[in-house]
Amino acid sequence: MNSTIRIAIQKSGRLSEDSLNLIKECGIQFNNGTGKLKSESSNFPAEFLFLRDDDIPGYVADGVADVGIIGENVLVETGKAVELVHRLGFSKCRLSIAVERAKDYKGVTDLQGISIATSYPRILTQFLEENGVRADIHEISGSVEIAPSIGLASAVCDIVSSGSTLMSNGLKEVEVIFRSEAVLIAHRQLSADRRKTLDQLLFRIKSVQAARNNKYILLNAPKEAVPAIIQVLPGMKSPTVVPLAESGWCSIHSVINENDFWAIIDNLRAAGAQGILVVPIEKMIL
């Protein structure tokens, strides 16, 4: 039985760097020298295929690749039958409808009968149908944002991240129709051996993500302040409390979510915490 999984990742583009970093942080080594289309890991049962992102859902659906990393926008647009295994939290963006800035826009019914240029006809059609709007969809493969200025369409439906591309083309975002991030997908009928390898990969990915989202916090406090400080530290059943050499003082260690840190820091200090250290966590096994 072959437990080696083939993992398809984008060859070069917005998903590539974060996909490669994630694989690397999972401790999986391989050589991805320039121009390589395929590579084998030296320490994990995996082979990598470097592809255009649009081809990845099809390859995974057909079983040419077992697993892939892809933007959810592309996955949904291609409509391929694959398993969405896990959200990866990077390459976040949204698919939005935009119209010329000067145009008055009151709501989705304003889209009735107009022409909309997009590379995402499937997701757009579904949005329009759900809203009972009929519009004329112009499918184009790139440079969608210039369509209104060259008279091709009066609105666009495109990927937005910072919004600066829309802005510099004189457009304004009026409807967010889909929110996307990179996702891990898998072939629907993986063999038991390959499923086991995928589970190992997923376990590592979750450990990496948990470590990224959490920080280890250490602080010193007088003994009498410990109960109040423990109250302030969120989500920990039982932080570590160790005595310091100086009598009457101790050190408290805990793990906190990075997003909570700034919200609780003032409360920690008010409760008597001193010498607060916040350090990154390399891996976090859940």
Ligand code: PRT
């Ligand atoms: O060559 P290949 O086919 O593999 O790559 P590609 O050119 O088709 O895709 P690529 O690398 O551009 O994007 C891959 C994925 O990254 C997309 O499918 C999205 O899931 C995600 N992503 C995240 C984005 C963006 N952010 C993004 N900003 N994809 C595209 N953009 C483009 C958008 O099309 C628009 O032109 O950036 C512009 C808007 O950006 P802002 O920041 O100006 O709003």
Ligand code: ZN
């Ligand atoms: Zn593409």
